[in-house]
Amino acid sequence: MIRFRTLGVVVAAAAAMALTLSGCGSDNGNGNAGGDQTSTAAASGGGGGGGGDSIVDKAKSSGKLTIGVKFDQPGLGLKKPDGSFAGFDIDVARYIAKELGVEESGITFKETPSAQRETALGNHEVDMIVATYSITDKRKEAVTFAGPYFIAHQDLLVKKDSDITSPDKLANKLLCSVTGSTSAQKVKDKYPDVQLKEYGGYSDCVNALKSGAIDAVTTDDVILAGYAAQYPGEFKLVGEPFSDENYGVGLWKGDTKAQSAVNAAIEKMQSDGSWKKFLDDNVGPSGYEIPDPPEITEK
Numbered sequence: 686m687i688r689f690r691t692l693g694v695v696v697a698a699a700a701a702m703a704l705t706l707s708g709c710g711s712d713n714g715n716g717n718a719g720g721d722q723t724s725t726a727a728a729s730g731g732g733g734g735g736g737g738d739s740i741v742d743k744a745k746s747s748g749k750l751t752i753g754v755k756f757d758q759p760g761l762g763l764k765k766p767d768g769s770f771a772g773f774d775i776d777v778a779r780y781i782a783k784e785l786g787v788e789e790s791g792i793t794f795k796e797t798p799s800a801q802r803e804t805a806l807g808n809h810e811v812d813m814i815v816a817t818y819s820i821t822d823k824r825k826e827a828v829t830f831a832g833p834y835f836i837a838h839q840d841l842l843v844k845k846d847s848d849i850t851s852p853d854k855l856a857n858k859l860l861c862s863v864t865g866s867t868s869a870q871k872v873k874d875k876y877p878d879v880q881l882k883e884y885g886g887y888s889d890c891v892n893a894l895k896s897g898a899i900d901a902v903t904t905d906d907v908i909l910a911g912y913a914a915q916y917p918g919e920f921k922l923v924g925e926p927f928s929d930e931n932y933g934v935g936l937w938k939g940d941t942k943a944q945s946a947v948n949a950a951i952e953k954m955q956s957d958g959s960w961k962k963f964l965d966d967n968v969g970p971s972g973y974e975i976p977d978p979p980e981i982t983e984k
């Protein structure tokens with residue numbers, strides 16, 4: 686009993702301290718534990734208003750860029766056991782970097798899980814993000830996007846013999862998605878009765894599907910196709926897409942110079958055949974049907 690009460694006091698004291706600390710943090714424009722809003726404030730406050738601060742100049746003068754990608758999405762952003770990187774997003778990132786004057790040897794890839802992307806850009810931990818990152822109005826409050834460079838659609842991945850044939854068939858089933866993703870948000874908005882389990886990355890969901898701990902995984906079809914190809918014969922895509930996901934290149938809020946330069950790189954990548962080749966090489970083997978390139982909207 687007494688031990689519990691002591692613990693309670695300690696917890697209360699810790700909570701009070703956390704409150705005090707976060708209070709100080711936002712006064713300094715330096716708190717990032719709380720989420721996007723605070724770190725955005727930190728970025729524009731610390732960066733002198735953000736106006737003159739562009740990664741285009743940084744890339745040119747240093748020959749280096751730190752690019753946020755996924756590490757666990759086969760076909761898109763994957764860190765291989767030998768430490769090398771592969772995927773459509775990786776190729777897109779390398780192409781854009783080259784256009785900004787940065788060779789492959791000057792790129793540092795940093796893992797940016799879905800829930801950490803706005804924060805990583807907000808506090809300038811990364812210079813840009815190429816990570817199946819959907820352009821949304823909410824995210825645009827914290828981030829500037831270039832693109833889109835690809836449009837995917839939310840779908841479901843299930844075991845080969847599953848009876849789930851559409852998102853309407855998820856009653857009493859356990860669905861897995863990722864914290865901070867549009868995929869998880871869409872389920873909460875559109876299918877509020879579905880039991881949703883949120884993990885940090887899609888590979889965690891796929892492992893849970895494999896073990897039978899959950900019944901379905903939901904995110905963009907192109908991501909799910911990559912996992913299905915990784916485990917031939919085990920899973921299938923349901924094939925009832927229920928959203929449009931416009932993949933943008935995430936940039937520091939207000940870096941319009943980078944937005945123009947990255948848009949120009951995307952247009953060149955599409956017109957010189959690289960875009961199609963990157964998709965054929967990385968996404969084609971999963972059987973995913975390669976769509977037409979999208980129009981650039983973020984300018």
Ligand code: GLU
Pocket residue numbers: 799816817818819863865866867868904905930
């Ligand atoms: N494209 C969606 C998003 O940006 C889902 C994929 C992901 O989480 O990266 O949230």
